[in-house]
Amino acid sequence: MEILKKSQSGSFESSDIIILIEPVEPNSGRNIDIDSSVMLEYGDTIKALITSKLDSYNISDIHLIAKDKGALELTINARLETAIKRACNIQKATMH
Amino acid sequence: MLYIPGNNPAMLQQGGIYGADSLLLDLEDAVALNQKDAARILVRNMIKSIDYYNAEICVRVNHIDTPFGLEDLEEIVPLQPDAIRFPKTESVEELTNLIKIIESIEDKHGLPHNKMTLHLMIETALGVQNVFDIAKFSKRVDAITIGGQDLTADMNIKSTKDGSGIDFARKMIVMAAKANKIDVIDTVFVDVNDEEGLRLETEYAKQIGFTGKAVINPRQIDIIHEIYMPTDPEIRKAYRIIKEFKKNKKLGIGVFAIDGKMIDAPIVTRATHVLELAQIDLDTI
Amino acid sequence: MKNVIGREIPEYINGVGKIDMFVGAWQKLKKGWMDEVTIPPPNKAKLPHQSKICQTLEEAIIKTSPKSGMTVSFHHHLRNGDNILVNSIEILAKMGIKNITLAASSLNEVHNPILKYLKDGTITKIWSSGIRGEIGKAISEGVLDIPVTIHSHGGRVRAIHTGKINLDLAIIAASAADNEGNATGCKGKSAFGSMGYASIDTRYAKQVIVVTDNMVDYPCIPISITQNFVDYVVKIDSIGDASKIATGSTRITKSPIDLRIAKLAANVIEHSGSFKNGFSFQVGAGGASLAVAKYIREKMKTSEIKGSFILGGVTSYGVDMLNEGLFNTIFDVQSFDAAVCSSLIDNSHHIEIPAALYANPFNCGCMTNKLDIVVLGALEIDTNFNVNVITGSDGTIRGASGGHSDTASGATLTVVVCPSFRGRIPIVKTSIHTVVTPGESIDVLVTERGICVNPLKPELEEKLIKAGLNIRKIEDLQIEVESIVGKVQEIEFTDKIVGLIEYRDGTIIDVIRQVKHHG
Numbered sequence: 009m010e011i012l013k014k015s016q017s018g019s020f021e022s023s024d025i026i027i028l029i030e031p032v033e034p035n036s037g038r039n040i041d042i043d044s045s046v047m048l049e050y051g052d053t054i055k056a057l058i059t060s061k062l063d064s065y066n067i068s069d070i071h072l073i074a075k076d077k078g079a080l081e082l083t084i085n086a087r088l089e090t091a092i093k094r095a096c097n098i099q100k101a102t103m104h
Numbered sequence: 105m106l107y108i109p110g111n112n113p114a115m116l117q118q119g120g121i122y123g124a125d126s127l128l129l130d131l132e133d134a135v136a137l138n139q140k141d142a143a144r145i146l147v148r149n150m151i152k153s154i155d156y157y158n159a160e161i162c163v164r165v166n167h168i169d170t171p172f173g174l175e176d177l178e179e180i181v182p183l184q185p186d187a188i189r190f191p192k193t194e195s196v197e198e199l200t201n202l203i204k205i206i207e208s209i210e211d212k213h214g215l216p217h218n219k220m221t222l223h224l225m226i227e228t229a230l231g232v233q234n235v236f237d238i239a240k241f242s243k244r245v246d247a248i249t250i251g252g253q254d255l256t257a258d259m260n261i262k263s264t265k266d267g268s269g270i271d272f273a274r275k276m277i278v279m280a281a282k283a284n285k286i287d288v289i290d291t292v293f294v295d296v297n298d299e300e301g302l303r304l305e306t307e308y309a310k311q312i313g314f315t316g317k318a319v320i321n322p323r324q325i326d327i328i329h330e331i332y333m334p335t336d337p338e339i340r341k342a343y344r345i346i347k348e349f350k351k352n353k354k355l356g357i358g359v360f361a362i363d364g365k366m367i368d369a370p371i372v373t374r375a376t377h378v379l380e381l382a383q384i385d386l387d388t389i
Numbered sequence: 390m391k392n393v394i395g396r397e398i399p400e401y402i403n404g405v406g407k408i409d410m411f412v413g414a415w416q417k418l419k420k421g422w423m424d425e426v427t428i429p430p431p432n433k434a435k436l437p438h439q440s441k442i443c444q445t446l447e448e449a450i451i452k453t454s455p456k457s458g459m460t461v462s463f464h465h466h467l468r469n470g471d472n473i474l475v476n477s478i479e480i481l482a483k484m485g486i487k488n489i490t491l492a493a494s495s496l497n498e499v500h501n502p503i504l505k506y507l508k509d510g511t512i513t514k515i516w517s518s519g520i521r522g523e524i525g526k527a528i529s530e531g532v533l534d535i536p537v538t539i540h541s542h543g544g545r546v547r548a549i550h551t552g553k554i555n556l557d558l559a560i561i562a563a564s565a566a567d568n569e570g571n572a573t574g575c576k577g578k579s580a581f582g583s584m585g586y587a588s589i590d591t592r593y594a595k596q597v598i599v600v601t602d603n604m605v606d607y608p609c610i611p612i613s614i615t616q617n618f619v620d621y622v623v624k625i626d627s628i629g630d631a632s633k634i635a636t637g638s639t640r641i642t643k644s645p646i647d648l649r650i651a652k653l654a655a656n657v658i659e660h661s662g663s664f665k666n667g668f669s670f671q672v673g674a675g676g677a678s679l680a681v682a683k684y685i686r687e688k689m690k691t692s693e694i695k696g697s698f699i700l701g702g703v704t705s706y707g708v709d710m711l712n713e714g715l716f717n718t719i720f721d722v723q724s725f726d727a728a729v730c731s732s733l734i735d736n737s738h739h740i741e742i743p744a745a746l747y748a749n750p751f752n753c754g755c756m757t758n759k760l761d762i763v764v765l766g767a768l769e770i771d772t773n774f775n776v777n778v779i780t781g782s783d784g785t786i787r788g789a790s791g792g793h794s795d796t797a798s799g800a801t802l803t804v805v806v807c808p809s810f811r812g813r814i815p816i817v818k819t820s821i822h823t824v825v826t827p828g829e830s831i832d833v834l835v836t837e838r839g840i841c842v843n844p845l846k847p848e849l850e851e852k853l854i855k856a857g858l859n860i861r862k863i864e865d866l867q868i869e870v871e872s873i874v875g876k877v878q879e880i881e882f883t884d885k886i887v888g889l890i891e892y893r894d895g896t897i898i899d900v901i902r903q904v905k906h907h908g
Binding site: 022023045046048049050051052053077078079080081 | 782783812813814873874875876877878880
């Protein structure tokens with residue numbers, strides 16, 4: 009799937025995560041920046057989660073910034089899904 | 105019944121700990137228009153992963169006339185929460201349409217039509233006028249509720265603390281519920297810091313027949329419970345139901361009768377709640 | 390080797406010596422005496438009408454003839470507003486004093502500026518009941534060669550009696566003092582309340598300086614510190630940031646989760662058998678802990694129960710309960726907010742007590758021994774009910790032992806209140822970074838996701854189940870927590886030991902290892 013435009017999801021609230029997505033030149037790969045209040049405890053888990061989510065959407069070229077404030081895995085998943093759907097223009101029923 | 109904003113992970117993940125009988129995960133008024141998609145996905149994931157213990161899970165979707173309603177149902181109905189709460193119900197026609205949509209989603213996923221129930225919110229003057237027919241329309245409707253804020257707006261009156269403007273509506277909605285033998289839940293009390301006001305309003309709601317009250321802050325739950333603390337006959341009846349249920353469960357019987365009345369899962373759930381309210385440990389029965 | 394609660398501790402540690410292993414919460418007390426010899430307090434003499442007044446803190450410190458290798462002590466009653474510790478260390482550093490042992494009753498963020506003196510060899514050893522801020526982080530990363538010792542409030546008194554902490558100089562901040570050094574914390578613009586932790590220092594330090602920003606006419610009343618122990622008196626402009634010292638009333642939390650936990654804890658207390666006329670009570674000042682007092686206050690009123698005494702760190706909330714007649718007396722070793730000062734002065738049933746009377750295990754009975762109910766917090770708790778209140782989830786030092794193990798050991802009912810996880814960080818775990826308070830002295834854990842009773846207390850569990858409370862196994866709770874937050878990555882430590890956790894009886898219950906540097 010192709011990232012068509014910039015998108016964002018989530019918030020800076022505690023237990024939430026902000027995901028920012030930007031399109032990049034084709035074949036430039038994945039550029040992922042993660043910043044988390046629980047980096048020491050969950051840094052690797054968060055990274056693995058983001059990677060597998062991008063895999064499942066077949067996204068190979070992307071710039072993704074994640075700023076996490078201790079979001080649970082299900083929340084990270086939800087925010088990733090929202091941001092990806094928005095960036096790929098496949099989200100349904102919302103207003104901008 | 106505790107309202108939880110559908111786009112707030114911190115509150116959603118802790119929803120089960122406050123001892124509310126029912127949780128209202130809200131995709132409607134508590135969610136900004138540009139976050140409807142985010143909330144829908146988040147609530148879906150929460151229902152899948154979080155243990156809400158004994159609380160009934162109810163999702164308030166957006167109205168099907170909005171751009172979000174249909175998508176909310178597509179996402180939530182397959183999860184089969186205990187109930188869907190539908191806002192601003194005004195007519196039987198609307199309800200027919202809603203149930204048709206829900207059932208078609210259920211068919212698509214091979215789900216039964218009788219598991220998830222509907223809570224209908226009456227929030228407009230037209231809804232109040234039609235409430236008896238609405239409440240009667242389908243077996244799936246097992247509770248109706250009054251939405252005080254929207255109703256006063258629709259009536260173009262001020263929302264006052266004594267609730268005088270919506271008093272007639274409250275009673276009419278209660279009567280429709282009682283006539284159809286379904287639950288009826290009172291609207292929220294918005295001033296979180298006014299404990300005395302909440303107490304007075306809840307006592308009044310109980311007095312005129314509401315079977316429960318919605319709250320917007322966990323701090324309000326204890327007061328509601330105090331007022332709705334079950335009576336001794338209620339506790340005795342619930343005790344009997346649970347005792348029979350446990351006995352039958354051991355024998356592998358799921359549905360049974362007490363005094364000729366069928367006892368099924370929702371009744372057992374309610375009995376459980378009664379005993380919990382009365383702080384009786386189920387394991388001792 | 391492993392001690393009785395399974396903590397891996399070397400038998401010998403460089404810079405410390407042979408380690409006296411923890412043997413159980415009450416094991417050493419059973420003897421009825423302490424094997425270690427107590428050292429005598431110093432002998433001093435002054436001629437009549439000899440002046441103790443010094444013009445500056447520097448002058449006073451110079452008069453005490455400080456030497457490298459000395460031990461200097463401070464109390465932490467000025468909370469996060471304290472200027473005295475940092476100023477004094479700066480003066481000593483300027484004089485070229487090295488190898489100082491710092492024996493502060495607790496260290497806070499406000500003391501961050503002394504970090505540079507840990508790095509340059511001015512301070513090489515630390516004894517304290519708690520370390521927060523940059524100092525804790527730096528120690529965890531190995532800034533000192535010799536491990537710090539974390540003691541309890543009661544244990545500090547014992548360590549001073551035995552000379553393990555051998556005080557050369559005590560610098561005592563007071564919010565009011567006279568020219569002989571009689572002093573109090575209850576009066577003046579920087580009033581902070583009880584001076585309970587400073588008392589032992591004045592009796593044992595070879596030199597004692599009282600520092601105040603409020604010199605009053607002789608005599609200074611009430612007398613918390615008495616002149617017979619004071620060598621020098623200094624008046625300075627300010628002992629610290631009054632807005633952080635003289636804090637207002639502590640408020641009850643509005644966090645729904647903390648309130649939920651507190652309510653459950655109050656239900657536990659109500660049905661524990663210890664909630665009856667004449668009970669004694671202690672709560673911490675933290676979120677859920679203090680909120681328990683709110684619910685207990687309501688329950689005492691409705692059940693018409695009157696308590697005996699409130700102990701410990703005292704808040705204005707405790708004072709309100711005293712004034713309402715719910716309790717007979719407050720024993721105040723430390724005031725958590727300065728709003729209690731007027732009560733300490735005016736109410737004869739609000740009594741300032743020294744740390745020795747509060748919690749020292751080796752005397753004829755400290756007050757924690759008379760405690761019926763205590764409510765404590767936790768940074769982490771394991772499935773054996775062992776509690777960590779000193780290191781954070783990243784393994785670095787950021788908390789305080791304080792009176793945690795003292796009160797837990799003394800109280801009939803010890804309740805730990807904490808969320809089962811914070812943010813995404815699990816609090817209830819199979820293994821915790823550091824044990825401060827042994828599980829055998831904890832009776833109940835109350836979290837937002839249920840109540841767990843220590844299997845050592847089956848009668849208590851039975852009572853609570855009968856009362857209809859949601860009691861569950863701590864192992865089940867831990868599994869549920871892990872299923873919510875996910876498995877935490879192991880924090881990596883080196884073999885270097887950066888801290889010792891001394892149990893109140895002087896044995897070592899655990900050690901803190903250096904965190905491995907990342908990136």
